[in-house]
Amino acid sequence: MPQVAIAATAGHATWFGMPPATQEQITSAEQRWGVTLPSTYTAFLRVSNGFLMPGQSTSSILPVELIAHLGDDHADVARFYRETLDSWPDEVDDYVQNRLEGTIQLSGPPNHRPEFVLLDQQEKTPKGEMEVVKLAHEGTEHIDSFEQFMELQLFSVNYGLRLYREPWR
Structure with a gap:
């Protein structure tokens, strides 16, 4: 993975x-x-069954045969987020926190953060x-489709590469 990130930043x-x-x-x-x-997810899978995203908080999109319910492999993470979200004064995420275990996990192993x-x-x-x-350390972000999620990831990668190539003066 580090070699992929180095190759990406070098173009x-x-x-x-x-x-x-x-x-x-x-x-x-x-x-x-x-x-x-x-x-939009199955259209993506027909092009690429998984994807590496070097330099992003989402390290990878898993191949379809590895997707699982969040609660299957990460019940502790689901419990942590349920408890954390429950302590927030805003109830926007209430409907998610009670269903975390049943959500389908598309991303690969986290980068030292859940x-x-x-x-x-x-x-x-x-x-x-x-x-x-x-689901990130700062809370949840709700996105209308897998296509929109990937567009946001692409924007983030392009923005990061532009900053890397053109540092602040």
């Missing part, structure tokens, strides 16, 4: 994706979780997509 790396997922892999995941995965990209199966956006929830 040598141009693709951080993986080989595409097969329809069988996508269907198997949908059957395993009993859901129809969002169209930050995750999740699909909330119970919250549909106006376009009919599952809402993407980015």
